[in-house]
C-alpha cells in the first residue's frame with residue numbers, strides 16, 4: 001500500500017510532537033496507563049486505600065516492567081532537592097497504587113520544571129507516610145491546630161487564608 005507523502009510527513013510531525021511533549025513533562029519512555037492532566041476528562045478513576053481512608057489521583061500512571069508507577073508533575077516548581085511535602089504526596093500515591101492494585105510500586109516519580117526526582121517506595125517511606133496520616137487525622141479532630149510552617153507563600157496560596165487566624169499572608 002502506498003502512503004501519500006503528506007500523511008507520512010504528518011505522522012513524523014506528530015511523532016516528533018509526542019516525543020517533545022514527553023521530554024517536556026519529563027516522563028520516561030513507558031506506556032501511560034492513565035492521566036489526570038489532560039484538558040478533557042481524566043482517563044483515570046480515583047484510587048482508593050479504604051483501610052487508611054485515603055483517595056486520590058496522580059497526574060500520570062505509567063507502566064514499567066509490570067509495575068504501575070505514579071508520577072506527580074509540578075511544572076512551575078524549581079528546586080535542587082524535592083520538597084518533603086511533595087515526596088509525601090507522591091508516597092501517598094504509591095500507597096494508593098499498592099492498595100488498589102495489590103502490588104506496591106518500587107518507586108514514584110516527581111517532576112519539577114526541569115528535573116525529575118525518584119522516590120523509592122520503601123518500608124520506611126511507607127511507615128513515615130502512615131505516621132503523617134495518623135497525625136493529620138488527630139489534628140482534624142482537634143479543636144485548635146497550630147501552623148506547622150513559617151512560609152508566607154504557602155499561606156498566600158491557601159484556600160483557608162481568609163478564615164485562618166494563623167495566616168502569614
Ligand code: SF4
Pocket residue numbers: 147148154155156158159160161164165166167168
Ligand atoms: S493560611 Fe492558615 S491553614 Fe493556610 S497554610 Fe497558612 S497557616 Fe496553614
